[in-house]
Amino acid sequence: MNEDAIIRKLRRNASLIGDDCAVIQAPRNQDLLFTTDFSIEGVHFTRASPAEQIGQRAVARSLSDIAAMGGRPLYCLVSIALAGWSDQRWIDGFYRGVNKLLRQTKTHLAGGDISHAKQLVLDVMLCGSVAKGKALRRSGARPGDIIYVSGPLGGWRHKSEIVPRLDIGRKLIGKATSCMDISDGLALDLHRLCLASGVAAEIDSVPLLEGATIEQALQDGEDYELLYTAQPKCRVPGIRIGTIRKGNGVLRYRGKKLQPIGYDHLQQRS
Amino acid sequence: MNEDAIIRKLRRNASLIGDDCAVIQAPRNQDLLFTTDFSIEGVHFTRASPAEQIGQRAVARSLSDIAAMGGRPLYCLVSIALAGWSDQRWIDGFYRGVNKLLRQTKTHLAGGDISHAKQLVLDVMLCGSVAKGKALRRSGARPGDIIYVSGPLGGWRHKSEIVPRLDIGRKLIGKATSCMDISDGLALDLHRLCLASGVAAEIDSVPLLEGATIEQALQDGEDYELLYTAQPKCRVPGIRIGTIRKGNGVLRYRGKKLQPIGYDHLQQRS
Numbered sequence: 001m002n003e004d005a006i007i008r009k010l011r012r013n014a015s016l017i018g019d020d021c022a023v024i025q026a027p028r029n030q031d032l033l034f035t036t037d038f039s040i041e042g043v044h045f046t047r048a049s050p051a052e053q054i055g056q057r058a059v060a061r062s063l064s065d066i067a068a069m070g071g072r073p074l075y076c077l078v079s080i081a082l083a084g085w086s087d088q089r090w091i092d093g094f095y096r097g098v099n100k101l102l103r104q105t106k107t108h109l110a111g112g113d114i115s116h117a118k119q120l121v122l123d124v125m126l127c128g129s130v131a132k133g134k135a136l137r138r139s140g141a142r143p144g145d146i147i148y149v150s151g152p153l154g155g156w157r158h159k160s161e162i163v164p165r166l167d168i169g170r171k172l173i174g175k176a177t178s179c180m181d182i183s184d185g186l187a188l189d190l191h192r193l194c195l196a197s198g199v200a201a202e203i204d205s206v207p208l209l210e211g212a213t214i215e216q217a218l219q220d221g222e223d224y225e226l227l228y229t230a231q232p233k234c235r236v237p238g239i240r241i242g243t244i245r246k247g248n249g250v251l252r253y254r255g256k257k258l259q260p261i262g263y264d265h266l267q268q269r270s
Numbered sequence: 271m272n273e274d275a276i277i278r279k280l281r282r283n284a285s286l287i288g289d290d291c292a293v294i295q296a297p298r299n300q301d302l303l304f305t306t307d308f309s310i311e312g313v314h315f316t317r318a319s320p321a322e323q324i325g326q327r328a329v330a331r332s333l334s335d336i337a338a339m340g341g342r343p344l345y346c347l348v349s350i351a352l353a354g355w356s357d358q359r360w361i362d363g364f365y366r367g368v369n370k371l372l373r374q375t376k377t378h379l380a381g382g383d384i385s386h387a388k389q390l391v392l393d394v395m396l397c398g399s400v401a402k403g404k405a406l407r408r409s410g411a412r413p414g415d416i417i418y419v420s421g422p423l424g425g426w427r428h429k430s431e432i433v434p435r436l437d438i439g440r441k442l443i444g445k446a447t448s449c450m451d452i453s454d455g456l457a458l459d460l461h462r463l464c465l466a467s468g469v470a471a472e473i474d475s476v477p478l479l480e481g482a483t484i485e486q487a488l489q490d491g492e493d494y495e496l497l498y499t500a501q502p503k504c505r506v507p508g509i510r511i512g513t514i515r516k517g518n519g520v521l522r523y524r525g526k527k528l529q530p531i532g533y534d535h536l537q538q539r540s
Contacts (some may be wrong), residue, residue: 003535004462018466020338020450021303021398023405026296033291036347036395038385068290077306079393081313082536113393115308115535123349123383123393125306128291135293180290192274196288265273265385266352 003114006091013099014109016075022110024075030129035065041083041119043265051090054122055097056161061183062126063105063164064224068181070136070173071128073107073166078124081117105166136172136179136228138196143246145177145229147201148238153186154212155220162224168237172228175236179228185219188262189227191249197229200247204254207239218253221263273384276361283369284379286345292380294345300399305335311353311389313535321360324392325367326431331453332396333375333434334494338451340406340443341398343377343436348394351387375436406442406449406498408466413516415447415499417471418508423456424482425490432494438507442498445506449498455489456511458532459497461519467499470517474524477509488523491533 007017016022026032039058041047059076066073078098082091102109107126141147150165165181172179178197182189186206194201206217217223229244230236251258277287286292296302309328311317329346336343348368352361372379377396411417420435435451442449448467452459456476464471476487499514500506521528 006536018409019405019407020335021305021341021396021405023339023400024302024304025402026298026300026302026399028296030296032294032296032302032397034294034345034347034380034395034397035291036349036381036383036393038349038351038383038391038393040351040385040387040391043385043387065290069293071291075304077304077395079306079308081308081310081391110304111306113306113308113535115310115313117310117313117391118388121308121310121351121387121391123306123308125304125347125395126291127302127304127397129296130293132295135289135291137289139288265383266276 006114016108016110024110027129029132031132031135033066033069033071033128033130035062036123036125037061039122047085051093052097053160055094056101058122058124059098059101060162060164062124063166064162064181066126066128067164067166067169068136068179068226069130070169071130073105073126073128075110075127076102076107076124077110078112081115081121083117083120086120134173136176138178138180138193141178141193141197141199141229141244143199143244144232145244146232146240147242147244148228148236149241150226150238152207152209153217153223153225154209155216156222157216157220158209158212164224165226168226171237175234176228176230179226182223182225182227184221185262187218187251187258188260191251191260193227195249198248200245200250201242202245202252203242206241219262276384286378286380294380297399299402301402301405303336303339303341303398303400305332306393306395307331309392317355321363322367323430325364326371328392328394329368329371330432330434332394333436334432334451336396336398337434337436337439338406338449338496339400340404340439341400343375343396343398345380345397346372346377346394347380348382351385351391353387353390356390404443406446408448408450408463411448411463411467411469411499411514413469413514414502415514416502416510417512417514418498418506419477419511420496420508422477422479423487423493423495424479425486426492427486427490428479428482434494435496438496441507445504446498446500449496452493452495452497454491455532457488457521457528458530461521461530463497465519468518470515470520471512472515472522473512476511489532
């Protein structure tokens with residue numbers, strides 16, 4: 001197994017691979033969106049998970065960022081540092097998972113890098129597009145806006161598949177006053193949204209995944225649902241969870257102050 | 271030290287950071303270029319190197335890919351998985367190195383990801399642009415073309431700084447028939463260029479870095495000079511090293527067959 005052999009295999013499904021850079025036509029009258037997400041063995045997944053699922057999740061995490069901006073995914077770079085245990089069969093399974101989700105979302109594999117490391121490291125970069133000046137931001141929430149999530153929460157313990165909410169994101173364009181995805185837990189991510197908007201938030205109720213506790217819904221990572229706000233008169237899809245208030249980042253849950261604790265990427269997951 | 275604290279610090283110099291994706295204006299009448307390169311502790315660098323130099327090299331490797339296409343760098347995503355030993359002082363030094371080269375090349379830091387791993391892992395994604403349809407490719411070399419390199423070779427043992435050849439790359443637009451950067455050694459990379467173009471190559475002489483052997487110049491990685499071809503009548507900058515011949519990937523050095531051996535990213539560097 002060598003680098004050129006892996007690349008030859010990849011090129012069968014990805015005509016953009018082969019030069020030092022992928023060459024892409026810039027979309028017209030659109031803004032570009034860039035995001036990149038690590039998936040690291042022992043941090044984001046264990047080698048016990050099926051290779052296909054690891055590939056699916058690695059791409060889904062970046063697609064979720066595109067969804068959070070109301071964008072459409074276009075191109076993807078998949079970088080992989082292989083560990084000693086990851087053989088050709090594992091690599092084939094991984095790319096099956098990657099390519100399945102890329103096909104479903106009409107995203108083109110445009111390149112990446114290959115190397116090796118003590119633990120398996122994936123980094124997925126996504127380029128998307130959105131109508132000029134229309135991207136959803138974290139900074140537009142205003143007091144009185146209603147807070148929504150796109151689905152029930154409870155974190156990584158309670159779901160095997162991440163479904164990037166691309167359809168919902170696009171429907172929110174021109175409607176939501178702010179949006180982001182919940183990757184590090186509702187409490188921490190809502191706190192970030194409030195800081196970006198210069199507001200506070202009051203949560204009334206949180207929809208839970210089957211078997212999940214309210215603590216998991218508030219503080220666990222890897223939900224990948226969208227978190228967004230809209231004016232009360234505006235009709236948007238999703239589940240109402242609370243209201244934006246005046247303030248600077250303070251969260252309340254059913255009247256009590258809520259600490260913005262969640263998943264910190266520099267701490268090992270418990 | 272936590273994730274949000276690092277990001278707050280980065281945002282002081284990078285206004286594009288803060289949402290789930292960076293939002294970028296698409297350049298007009300230009301093609302986009304995408305590339306991404308890992309820099310991994312124990313593979314591409316050791317922790318004994320100064321943090322600033324590690325930052326400089328990590329960005330330079332991706333800039334070199336933009337140079338190889340004749341492009342102009344625009345935006346950069348820097349992802350970093352911190353190891354146990356990398357403290358705040360190291361991170362500050364690393365970003366000093368990154369930002370210095372980004373300033374020099376007028377490239378904007380637009381985001382990235384932060385996580386942790388057993389060994390330090392960097393991944394630098396670059397987006398550049400080039401006039402529509404004008405990108406330099408590996409596939410245009412034709413028999414009779416002269417082969418050039420942008421500077422003396424000898425690999426990673428003989429240079430502390432990578433200088434991405436952006437100026438030379440841009441001068442080759444409309445002149446060079448093919449181009450790539452030498453990241454894995456002249457022999458392996460020229461072999462790749464020949465395969466992409468469906469040609470063979472004959473090397474007459476190779477310019478050496480001070481102290482480097484011809485074996486190092488042929489087979490060591492991390493030169494990051496440009497390798498390109500042009501028709502004999504065409505005047506281009508650089509050092510002539512040989513001639514493109516009919517054939518399919520075969521290399522000759524002073525009449526003898528040369529094996530396409532170089533740095534393979536799946537093997538540990540000796």
